[in-house]
Amino acid sequence: MQPARVRAAAYVTRSVPGGRELLVFDHRDSPEAGTQVPAGGVDAGELLTEAVLREITEETGATGITMGSALAVQQRPHPQTGQPQVTVFFHAQTTETRDTWTHTVASQDGGQDNGMVFRCYFIPAEQAVALLADNQGEFIHLVKRPGTPATT
Template sequence: MQPARVRTAAYVTRNVPGGRELLVFDHRDHPEAGTQVPAGGVDPGELLTDAVLREITEETGVAAVTLGPALAVQQRPHPHTAQPRVTVFFHAQTTEIRDTWTHTVAGQEGDQDHGLVFRCYFIPVEQAAGLLADNQGEFIPLVEQLNIPTTTY
């Protein structure tokens, strides 16, 4: 049996006058990928917390985040390859003031995500569970239950 690929994913939220919003993105050139939250593989020897912070920055350009708790672990095969994978979902908060922007991944040449263009934006948390691709919305109810101060940025 093949070992599972270890990944992290982030529910990055911010507080606004209307409530709590979740950072999501769409692939400009691959709309079939659906709306997603920052997620990706953990490098050998990398801490899960370092991996999730790296993925947030790589995929959205947002570096001003405060990492919260790991919320859940998802064990689900990749939807296209059926390869086993384990994803640890974290919560993070941001003070990001942009509502929408375009981010180009600036990884190293040859990296899988290098040059991808993502359209990043915020949506109300309560709309996310049914919207996110690849079962990424599975743990949104845990985010909704978090006791987070309602200070807005």
């Protein structure tokens, strides 16, 4: 049996009058990939929190990121290869003021996303489940509003 690929994903939110918005992106040149949140593989020796911050920066260029806690773990086969993968979902908040922008990936290691162009934008968080590809919205209900006590 092949070991699972470990990934980290982020629900990056901001508070605006009227509610909470979630940062998402679309691939300019691969619309079939669907709308996504920042996510990607964890490098050998890399902490999950380091990986998720790297993915947020590489894929969106968003600023003012404050990391929150891990929310949930998703275990499912990769949608194209069928190989096992485990994704740890985190919550992060941003003070990003842009509503929409285009970001070109410039990964430090020249990774597979290098040069991809993403259209980044915010959506109302409650739309995430219906909009996000590959069940990425599965845990959005775990994101707490600021000032809401965490449950134990």
